[in-house]
Amino acid sequence: MQNDVILSMRKISKAFPGVQALQDVDFTLRKGEIHALMGENGAGKSTLIKVLTGVYEKDAGRIDLAGVREDIVIKSPQEAQELGISTVYQEITLCPNLTVAENMYIGREKDTLVHWKQMVRQSGGILENLGIPARPKQQLASCSLAVQQMVAIARAIDMDCKVLILDEPTSSLDEKEVAMIFDLMRDLKARGVGILFVTHFLEQVYKVSDRITVLRNGELVGEYKTEDLPQVELVARMIGKKLDDLSVIHRKEISYDNGGTTAYEAADLSSDACPNPFSFRISKGEVNGFTGLLGSGRSECVRAIFGADKVSSGKVAVQGKPARIHKPKDAMKNGIGYLPEDRKVDGIIDDLSVRENIILALQVMRGFFKPYSRAEAEAFADEYIKALDIKTASADTPLKSLSGGNQQKVILARWLLTHPQYLILDEPTRGIDIGTKVEIQKLVLKLAQEGVSITFISSEIEEMLRTCSRLIVMRDRNIVGELRGSEITQDNVMQTIAKGAE
Amino acid sequence: MNTNRQIPGALGRRREPLTDTQLLLTITICIFIAMYILAMLVWGGGFLRPQQLFDMFNNNASLIIISCGLTIVMVAGGIDISVGGITALVVMSCVVHLDNFGGSIFTSVLLALGIGLAFGLVQGYLIAYLKIQPFIVTLAGMFFARGMTTVVSVEPHSAKHAGFLALKALRIEIPWLGYTAKNGNIIPGRLEIGVVIALAVVLLVFILLKWTKLGRNLYAVGGNPQSALMLGINVKRSRFYSYLISGLLAGIGGFVFLTHTGAGNATNATGAEMNAIASSIIGGTLLTGGVGNVIGTLFGVLTLTTIKSIVLASGLRDPWWQSITTGAMLCLFILLQSVVLAGRRKGRTRVRTAVPKRFRLQRKT
Amino acid sequence: MPGDLRKSARFKGKYTQLLVPIIAIAVLVIFNLIRDSSFFSIALTTNNDGNIVFTGNLISILNSASELAILAMGMTLVTSASGGQDISVGATAAIAGSVFVKVLRGGEITPLTIILGFLACCVVAVIFGAFNGALVAVFDIQPMIATLILFTCGRSIAYWINGGATPTVSDPIIKAIGGFIPGIPIPTPVFIVILCSLVFALLFRFTNLGFYTQAVGINQKAARLNGISSTGIKLLAFIILGVCVAVAGCIRTSRLGLINHETILSGIEMDAILAVAIGGNALSGGKFRMAGSVIGAYAIQALTTTLYAMKVSSTEIQAYKAVVIILLVVIGSPVVKDAAARFWARHARKTRLSL
Structure with a gap:
């Protein structure tokens, strides 16, 4: 041989x-x-x-x-x-x-x-x-x-x-x-x-x-x-x-909010990038996750929710009321925020300053004719630079000179500033150091306690186990299962992914 | 698109679907022929005589030559707007050289080629190796050439060199394509010497683009520079050569211009660069590079001229109509290209293109 | 720390952007002072209309750069949003000027008809701007190619509007717009530039125009995911440029008192693009500083005026300009910059070694 x-x-x-x-x-x-x-x-x-x-x-x-x-x-x-x-x-x-x-x-x-x-x-x-x-x-x-x-x-x-x-x-x-x-x-x-x-x-x-x-x-x-x-x-x-080892792991205590009001609901939603229609709902204050291996369609699903790709079918209701979400701005108006998977391509505007990157989404929601004054923008930026501990020389520094983790925090700050009711985080911890990862996970749980609904996607399944109270499992661009509460273990996730083909 | 997925050997001599280059070329030729036939049917007269066609060549020989150069540059994904200026500079320099400095035809041809090559060399180096935007470089080239033209001479000059005048008067007569004048004399079809040069250039450039390694490399570079690099092509050198050839052809075009007009003027070939770009676009050369054919460019020039003739024949004698129709045609062809190619691409890749859905044509498989 | 160095370099870069055009002007000023110490002297003279006005090269530079400065402002926006340039501004300005003259010659010239004429020419210029913008934003055609259409036929459209003539307008108010308002010794176009700058300053202060345009120019995808319509912003940039074109066309027409479709503002598109580039703005779009473009415009005019003063003929000036452009872009090209940086690094190492 x-x-x-x-x-x-x-x-x-x-x-x-x-x-x-x-x-x-x-x-x-x-x-x-x-x-x-x-x-x-x-x-x-x-x-x-x-x-x-x-x-x-x-x-x-x-x-x-x-x-x-x-x-x-x-x-x-x-x-x-x-x-x-x-x-x-x-x-x-x-x-x-x-x-x-x-x-x-x-x-x-x-x-x-x-x-x-x-x-x-x-x-x-x-x-x-x-x-x-x-x-x-x-x-x-x-x-x-x-x-x-x-x-x-x-x-x-x-x-x-x-x-x-x-x-x-x-x-x-x-x-x-x-x-x-x-x-x-x-x-x-x-x-x-x-x-x-x-x-x-x-x-x-x-x-x-x-x-x-x-x-x-x-x-x-x-x-x-x-x-x-x-x-x-x-x-x-x-x-x-x-x-x-898998059975030994115990999930941290997060109550699964079963009786909560529905924050967002979609029926038979599909988009250009996500051709198989799917249905989905999330309650107020819930943290759910889309899991599955890379390429399973998890990112495409949440992009469809946000209207990032051309939405081709489906009915959407926000806070129980029917809503029309066809482009990102519609989603933003309905209190949805989206932290994209590919930070470089979809997230950062690298030549603009940290301050401008932070206020971008809020500014767009406020409208073209109502720019924030320099002082207001500075106040917002300073508040979030402090709150998320963003390491930057000043709020005027161009975003491209920050490290990856800090860039990610800036984008997170951008969405937190809009005080969303439903926040989609697609791979928020990719390519950042462990300390920041833990910070972001803590933040997710804190936001959920404050009543924000959160969809959390991560390639690292442990993160999802720690934060999510419900997991939607995907494989080959289809939803193949849903795990709740105590069902969420690595073992189960893997079984579901593996069995999904049948 | 390919519908039957058979093993190619078993297919025998099945006709290939047109490539992008061929498709656009076909569209151009069809439009030209349709337009010319329409003109013959509706306005008859001059359009029925072969001399009408010959005159199109006679009047546009230099435009054909510089358009060929532009086609090469555009195929490689660049742009050259200095060609009109170079043409003017060559015309003026050659006239002054012939008359005031006792130059011969041979030395003035050398001068023309030298000026063209010098521009091509410098511009090509700046664009390919220093990576400066081609638009800015060739714009400066245009400014420089136009400025230098007036430095050479502000006054219009007519050539008085005897040998040159003989060359200018030289006509190639084709008796069987002539027509009978009212007095019964047969007037043969006449072609100027410049047309022969122009057709030779078209042929050479065609061979260059189709049969040589450099030509195919230019297509690859224009189609996707990144891929071209990965495939082992020297992208910089290919780009450099494209500008070099364009400059050289502008030099030849300048000399041919002179054989047609016999006079140098600071305003010579004004807007020639835009006419050349328009001809290339109408001839099916893609603005984004990688697609184009010099035969199409030839037809592009003829199409533009035919439109102008038709505009004249149809009674719109005011001078502005010609260029307005040129603009309209250009607009039409640019949109056509954008829509046709976006439609073609739709069925092929799942990459989202920037052209909105409603403008794409559906492609049946 | 290389990171810190880079940061400080960028930090400096933000302020050094304006340095290039300012240095260009400074060099020209010093050159002129050495050449002819009276170059910048300003005199009060009485002109043909009996107004007491300032004259001198300085005033002439400020005055003649007006159209260019206004166009450069609009061009900056288009460049930033679309990453390309509009080469049809000269031709569209000819159309705008023709419409202006056409309306004025329709009847008696009163302040009202002048305003009407200006509005009409704004509308027309905006329509043509929107046409360019639609080709670029909706059909995704490269700006230079899209605007090539109007570049080709714009002047003929202007010719058509005039019916083949080069009509003149003579009226005291028109003269005041293009020349001097009686009693004020400074040329009116200078005030119009100041007004335009003010309008842009207010636009940037009270709308998000600048912010959105830069966001679209830098990262179109990210801008879209944050709710900015990139199509809309690009279209808007071309429309605003249309308004600038209308203003420039009206100024030039008033200045000359006639409209010649062939020569009016011919070649100004190239100067406007140049002004944007000299102002330190990337021609590939993204971040911009409008002040840079405006100063760039005055630098170009200063160069032109200097060459005129040196008895260079108006046609030869192009050749000199070309050399200046090439020098500027060669110095600014990434390849040369990298080579220079490497050279300095090696040089620095050598000196350190020798110490």
Whole structure:
């Protein structure tokens, strides 16, 4: 068996300022194997891949590639490609305006002239060989996303790769398309290519992979044969508790407000990004959570509630009265606040000052013609900088010069300032230090006591256990279960996620 | 879009769906032919004579050449508004060189090419390697060229160089495409020397864009610079070459302009850059880059000219109508492109585009 | 602490933004004083209309930069919100001026008809601004390309409005608007610029225009999630620019007493964009300081006037301007900045080593 190993990474470590991203991680890839790399956000998957593809340089450890000299150093993606390590990313890195054949050959032909006929013939052969349903002369953009992914894979294969890294290639594809990609992967496997497969969809892992390596917090949890590791255990390993420990955990005492008045209610709500209609209600002073692995549709659901994507159907009632929420401003007027999942893209306005970022939402609600005076704005900003202990040189500092955790607090302050009746927090603790995480959790509980309804989403299930009195469990873009009160244990959550497929 | 997901080899010689470039090119050619036929049917007269078509070429040879340069730049995702200024500078410099400094035709051609290359070199370097916005750089280029034109000479100059005048008067006669005048004489179709150069340029640029590595790299860079980089293309160098070629073609365009008018004037080729941009857009070159074809640009120039002829023929003789119709056509084509391509893209990716739903066309699969 | 250094650099950056145009003006002033010490002398003279007025290069700079300053204000907003520029302002100003003249020539010129004319030309300019704005905000077309349409045909529309002529208007009130109000020795356009600046100051003080525009320009997605309509803000920016265009068109028409569709404010779009850039505002949108653009406008005019005083012909000035633009953008380009920073860092290390 040992001869089959084509790639071995030993004791790989990589640190970023303040974070140990990888600590002594081992990874082995064998010939003709599909190897899934699993772990929640921040587990170190992408760091490991980037070390392998030369985007980052490792701090310690060694990488051996069969057939190449031992202990290699990879400095750039170009070098990785030359060594036979190809990567296909989640976002397609081809040119949509060119033909399929060109996309397979551009950037690596030596001649000044383009030999169209030869190129088309060769690429046609490869496509046929791999069973990819694309024609060489077709414009890439006219192919479905799945086929585009396959073309990217074909390009990688033609460059003679031994190790193929697929970084979430399926996250934007539908079931049929995923099946097509899987067929191609199995085909490649039969040809002896080693495939490193990263995905957030559990089901897909069990469909194609032979082995699973699990990472958590930058450390190796273990390497398993897929058939030896039931789904429940995989989830447990990813999240970090052994099954035996799970029953021991006791939830903190939070009363489940059963008789409370309904703060928000939605029936058959759906949006462009969240096509499967769902129904949902939340009471006054309740903290509920949407849980499920990344990509399960939890963020899309809450975005639909806030009207962040185009709402396509559904009835909504706020405080018992029917409401029309089609765009964020409607939601804000109805007392809903939303802290977005992706702080950089959707949350911060980085060039503006902390003060302006804090008062933004309240200012918008107050209206275009009623700006707050400088003194008022300063008072608001100072109040919340103090209350949330935001570390900034002054309220005038541009937000982009603050650390991630402080930026998040500024956005939290922005919504707290509007005194919402219903606050949606999507991953409020992502990428922040532990101290701040605890602060935010405490704040959530305090707000709930004051009567604010809160939806809390986190990849770290322990946080949800500590704060939520009701958990809605999602899997593959559908709600698969709801846990209340004492039912909320990690064990139950995992069982529900794992069973959700049935 | 591809409906049958068969293995490609089994498909045989099935016609491919049009690429974006081909689609826009087809639209342009269809519109041009439809318009020309309409003009022949409604207004007859001049439109029935081949000479009408020849004159379109004669009058627009230099515009065709500089539009080709602009198409290259726009395909690579940039913009060059200095071409009109360069043309004017070349025209004036060549005239003064020929008449006052005893230059020959050969040296004046060299001068024209030199000026064009110099502009292309500097602008290309500033844009590609120093990453300055192309609009600002080429705007400054335009200012500089226009200013230098008046430095060369404020007074209008007519060429008196004998050899040059012979070149200017040179006509290529095509007897079988002529027409019979009222007195019975057969007047052959006449093409100026500039048209030959223009058509040669179109052919060369077509080959460049279609058959060379550089040309295809330009498409890739315009389509998605990030991807192009990942695919191993030297994005900076490709961009640099696009401006270099554009400058060179503006130089050639300037010389051809001179063979047509025979005189240099500070206001020569005023607004040529905008006409060239408009021609490229009408010819199906996408403003955002990555899509375009030089044949389309040729038809873009012809379409613009035909519109102007039609406006004249239909009795709207006031001078403002031509440019108002040009503006209206431009508006139409910009909207058409935006809508058609947004519609095409809709079925393909689930990325939300900025064009609102009601403006997108549904694509049937 | 590199973090602190960066912070303090940014903090300084906020105030140094105005420094570039101010230094540009200062350099010009010093240059002129060395060249000709009487360059800035101001005299009281009697003009052709019998008014006692100030004359001199300084007054001339203040006066002739008026249209540019007003357009630069509007252009700043458009640049900030859309990340692009409107190249049709000169052409639209020609249309606005033509409408103004058309209304005035419709009958007797009274203060009422002047106000009516101004309102009419505002309405027309706003419509054209909204047309540009709709292409940019709704159809998501790049601003430069969208405004290329009106750039191409705007002057012809103006020509059409005038029916192919270059009509004149002569009236004491018009003269007062474009020149001097009897008894006041300072040119009226200067007051109009002050008025416009006041209006913008009030707009920024009593509405959220500036705040929303910057938010949209910096992060459109985040602005939308906080309830700001990015489409609306971009449209509004183009409409406000439309009003600025109307004002500039009326000033220039009154100043000349005639409308020539071909030459009126020709090439001013490029100067306006330049003013925005010299004012230290990013042409890619986002944060802006309108004061910078206004000072930038005066810097450009100071350069022009200086060149005139040096007997450079009006057409050659373009070439000099081009060189100045290129120098400015090359100095400001990120690549050059990085290289300079690296050079200084190395230099600093060397000196430290040698010490």
